[in-house]
Amino acid sequence: MHRVNVGLAGFGTVGSGTYGVSTRNAELIAQRAGVELAVTRVVCRNVEAARSAVGPEVQISEDWHDIVNDPTIGIAVELMGGIEPARSYVMACIEAGKHVVTANKALLAAHGNEIFAAAQAKGVHVGFEASVAGGIPIIKVLRQGLVANRIEWLAGIINGTCNFILSKMRDEGVAFDETLALAQKLGYAEADPTFDIEGYDAAHKLTILASLAFGVPIDTSATYVEGITKLDSVDIVWAEELGYRLKLLGIARRTDAGIETRVHPTLVPSSALLANVEGVMNAVVVNGDALGTSLYYGRGAGSDPTASAVVADLTEVAQRMTCGCVDNPNFSNTQTARLPMAETVSQYYIRLVLDNADVIDAIKARFAAAGVNLQAVHQRPADDASVAVVVMTDTARECDVQAVLKAIADKAHVAAVLRREDFS
Amino acid sequence: MHRVNVGLAGFGTVGSGTYGVSTRNAELIAQRAGVELAVTRVVCRNVEAARSAVGPEVQISEDWHDIVNDPTIGIAVELMGGIEPARSYVMACIEAGKHVVTANKALLAAHGNEIFAAAQAKGVHVGFEASVAGGIPIIKVLRQGLVANRIEWLAGIINGTCNFILSKMRDEGVAFDETLALAQKLGYAEADPTFDIEGYDAAHKLTILASLAFGVPIDTSATYVEGITKLDSVDIVWAEELGYRLKLLGIARRTDAGIETRVHPTLVPSSALLANVEGVMNAVVVNGDALGTSLYYGRGAGSDPTASAVVADLTEVAQRMTCGCVDNPNFSNTQTARLPMAETVSQYYIRLVLDNADVIDAIKARFAAAGVNLQAVHQRPADDASVAVVVMTDTARECDVQAVLKAIADKAHVAAVLRREDFS
Numbered sequence: 023m024h025r026v027n028v029g030l031a032g033f034g035t036v037g038s039g040t041y042g043v044s045t046r047n048a049e050l051i052a053q054r055a056g057v058e059l060a061v062t063r064v065v066c067r068n069v070e071a072a073r074s075a076v077g078p079e080v081q082i083s084e085d086w087h088d089i090v091n092d093p094t095i096g097i098a099v100e101l102m103g104g105i106e107p108a109r110s111y112v113m114a115c116i117e118a119g120k121h122v123v124t125a126n127k128a129l130l131a132a133h134g135n136e137i138f139a140a141a142q143a144k145g146v147h148v149g150f151e152a153s154v155a156g157g158i159p160i161i162k163v164l165r166q167g168l169v170a171n172r173i174e175w176l177a178g179i180i181n182g183t184c185n186f187i188l189s190k191m192r193d194e195g196v197a198f199d200e201t202l203a204l205a206q207k208l209g210y211a212e213a214d215p216t217f218d219i220e221g222y223d224a225a226h227k228l229t230i231l232a233s234l235a236f237g238v239p240i241d242t243s244a245t246y247v248e249g250i251t252k253l254d255s256v257d258i259v260w261a262e263e264l265g266y267r268l269k270l271l272g273i274a275r276r277t278d279a280g281i282e283t284r285v286h287p288t289l290v291p292s293s294a295l296l297a298n299v300e301g302v303m304n305a306v307v308v309n310g311d312a313l314g315t316s317l318y319y320g321r322g323a324g325s326d327p328t329a330s331a332v333v334a335d336l337t338e339v340a341q342r343m344t345c346g347c348v349d350n351p352n353f354s355n356t357q358t359a360r361l362p363m364a365e366t367v368s369q370y371y372i373r374l375v376l377d378n379a380d381v382i383d384a385i386k387a388r389f390a391a392a393g394v395n396l397q398a399v400h401q402r403p404a405d406d407a408s409v410a411v412v413v414m415t416d417t418a419r420e421c422d423v424q425a426v427l428k429a430i431a432d433k434a435h436v437a438a439v440l441r442r443e444d445f446s
Numbered sequence: 447m448h449r450v451n452v453g454l455a456g457f458g459t460v461g462s463g464t465y466g467v468s469t470r471n472a473e474l475i476a477q478r479a480g481v482e483l484a485v486t487r488v489v490c491r492n493v494e495a496a497r498s499a500v501g502p503e504v505q506i507s508e509d510w511h512d513i514v515n516d517p518t519i520g521i522a523v524e525l526m527g528g529i530e531p532a533r534s535y536v537m538a539c540i541e542a543g544k545h546v547v548t549a550n551k552a553l554l555a556a557h558g559n560e561i562f563a564a565a566q567a568k569g570v571h572v573g574f575e576a577s578v579a580g581g582i583p584i585i586k587v588l589r590q591g592l593v594a595n596r597i598e599w600l601a602g603i604i605n606g607t608c609n610f611i612l613s614k615m616r617d618e619g620v621a622f623d624e625t626l627a628l629a630q631k632l633g634y635a636e637a638d639p640t641f642d643i644e645g646y647d648a649a650h651k652l653t654i655l656a657s658l659a660f661g662v663p664i665d666t667s668a669t670y671v672e673g674i675t676k677l678d679s680v681d682i683v684w685a686e687e688l689g690y691r692l693k694l695l696g697i698a699r700r701t702d703a704g705i706e707t708r709v710h711p712t713l714v715p716s717s718a719l720l721a722n723v724e725g726v727m728n729a730v731v732v733n734g735d736a737l738g739t740s741l742y743y744g745r746g747a748g749s750d751p752t753a754s755a756v757v758a759d760l761t762e763v764a765q766r767m768t769c770g771c772v773d774n775p776n777f778s779n780t781q782t783a784r785l786p787m788a789e790t791v792s793q794y795y796i797r798l799v800l801d802n803a804d805v806i807d808a809i810k811a812r813f814a815a816a817g818v819n820l821q822a823v824h825q826r827p828a829d830d831a832s833v834a835v836v837v838m839t840d841t842a843r844e845c846d847v848q849a850v851l852k853a854i855a856d857k858a859h860v861a862a863v864l865r866r867e868d869f870s
Binding site: 039043044047050051053054055056151157158159162163165166167168169170171172237293295298299310311312313314315316317318319320321326327329330333334337338341342344345346347349351352354355 | 582
């Protein structure tokens with residue numbers, strides 16, 4: 023049986039999981055795939071800790087060049103995270119003719135085009151299943167399972183930290199700050215959680231998914247990003263009463279005027295499967311012209327779930343090595359225009375706080391004048407003397423809605439603007 | 447670019463969909479996969495109808511030998527359905543050195559072992575993504591996406607006809623017969639619906655999934671099958687009140703004593719994603735030791751959704767042809783024992799009709815004596831003078847439950863026995 027030696031750079035949660043899964047299920051993997059994977063070298067900062075976790079046949083050191091310079095290694099895994107030295111390591115491995123498997127979405131979001139171009143030129147494969155949605159095989163689904171489909175749109179819960187916080191806020195009626203503290207205590211949020219809660223992590227992943235779905239170069243700067251830090255529990259309660267749940271979604275859509283990519287809190291109908299994805303779980307909904315809507319759900323982070331994706335990549339690359347078959351994504355689609363956020367359309371939930379109810383008619387008139395139709399206007403007394411109003415719009419353009427909000431600024435405090443989308 | 451000629455046997459719903467999808471998205475598929483697919487020959491019964499649907503470059507005839515004998519065809523698609531002549535055609539194509547793609551679960555359930563063995567011996571590939579759950583790429587997920595996982599269990603809504611009927615019965619409180627008639631009118635059920643509603647179709651699909659998940663030969667006879675024809679709307683209402691929805695599930699599980707495979711109506715907690723899969727939609731939940739629980743949802747039937755899977759297979763096989771890389775499933779696992787249905791465990795919902803409530807204690811005593819613990823006993827007056835009781839058991843062995851039901855036959859009419867399972 024064909025045996026492939028693997029070098030592992032990074033031996034934290036995912037690195038040790040990758041070693042563990044590939045070792046304990048080695049026989050099963052070999053039986054299924056007809057190839058044998060052997061981790062022969064680990065590079066990490068804490069050599070002692072790695073030594074106690076792996077077998078004596080594995081060489082361990084601190085310098086990633088040791089993997090690059092080991093001619094017996096066929097596939098180099100990058101699980102260091104961050105941009106440097108991850109980028110230098112990956113490029114050096116490609117240059118040395120090694121296939122690469124990475125879980126690093128930040129790296130791909132920043133340097134993916136360069137990395138894939140180098141790999142293609144060198145005839146090596148870059149596997150990145152673990153970079154989006156952890157163990158859910160969404161990369162394989164988009165690249166192979168749905169290869170026959172023109173993708174119309176996709177929408178995903180692709181940040182477990184945010185989904186955990188939003189689930190808790192709803193379940194227990196707790197405010198954002200308190201829930202974030204709980205998430206940190208449970209290890210679901212980092213000490214500095216900015217990257218997750220401001221939506222950047224989801225934006226990186228969305229960028230990768232959109233590039234695959236639409237065949238365009240990776241371009242993170244084109245994505246609109248709005249996190250969950252400014253959310254008020256009040257809106258979660260209102261949403262619930264109106265039949266919606268609040269989720270941080272990454273949304274990518276093909277329109278005639280260009281591809282739109284955006285990350286923001288979104289109201290999803292409570293009956294939709296996506297609304298029922300709770301806690302740290304991830305899910306991606308994809309709509310293709312042949313298949314229609316399909317959904318992929320599972321663990322988006324964690325040691326073994328992410329390792330499941332890394333080892334799936336290792337297995338596929340090892341199989342491809344036996345027959346010299348390289349297959350990297352093709353981002354050569356000529357229709358690469360991006361739709362500006364101002365041009366996107368959605369249905370809106372707008373919560374206004376008014377000094378008194380008398381101005382409601384004037385506000386409605388402003389919406390009408392801008393061509394923004396309203397589905398409903400819900401009114402109730404707020405805590406103090408003021409009046410709270412929730413306006414539910416029909417489908418409207420972002421720029422038209424923003425223009426109305428500006429125009430009514432003298433009459434109303436705009437407390438929340440949320441988009442409503444139906445991905446069922 | 448590598449171009450592969452495709453022969454299509456069968457030009458009904460899925461056949462015409464396959465031609466349509468592969469033609470209209472040809473450029474996209476070529477860009478993504480680096481191969482060009484060309485349907486050059488169609489074999490079907492109604493040559494006239496096919497002639498008006500395909501381009502003039504496609505040759506059309508009635509005899510499947512025309513595909514077998516055409517040396518320019520690299521991949522032969524089988525969409526005729528049924529066992530013969532589908533089996534003869536597939537075997538002849540393999541013998542002629544052609545790769546095969548089929549959507550025929552009945553054929554694979556009956557002759558899959560023989561077909562895969564012949565393909566492996568001949569060095570050709572048999573793609574069968576479309577045979578289970580239509581356009582959901584569940585075969586690829588099990589074979590490749592989850593290749594690193596020891597699969598613990600899987601459970602699926604894999605018959606859209608049954609799921610449509612059960613969804614309607616619940617939504618509208620309509621009886622089985624009436625709902626079946628509606629399903630037939632809408633084209634969701636065949637004129638002779640036996641195959642679907644008695645669970646055989648789901649059993650065929652489950653058998654294929656179980657073989658992939660556990661690496662064992664296909665063995666339909668080992669599957670317990672119970673359809674939905676005997677279901678009473680009363681139990682759907684009771685289940686709803688108790689927090690469950692009724693779904694026809696195919697369930698496969700690895701146990702130390704053997705693999706269990708069973709198809710039967712199952713009560714699923716209402717909050718589970720699987721419970722919220724409605725209408726003709728399909729979904730499969732898979733639990734693996736690394737990934738944990740993941741779910742795959744989409745259209746399980748229909749022209750374009752099934753074509754999505756057929757064309758995905760065509761693309762993969764065409765790619766593999768360029769590098770001579772064959773990869774058929776391996777059913778050589780030595781742990782092939784099957785767990786008899788009597789030895790399976792579940793939680794049970796048992797509805798009894800009693801002449802009077804006095805016997806309830808005696809019935810409880812019978813359960814206790816057999817070691818079947820009860821979680822709850824719900825009692826309410828039935829329509830007539832009798833008393834309806836729903837017994838919710840703790841986890842219990844099928845044979846123990848059946849023994850109790852036999853022992854209480856003199857005291858109670860057993861109106862319904864349903865299994866409760868939690869696949870979240």
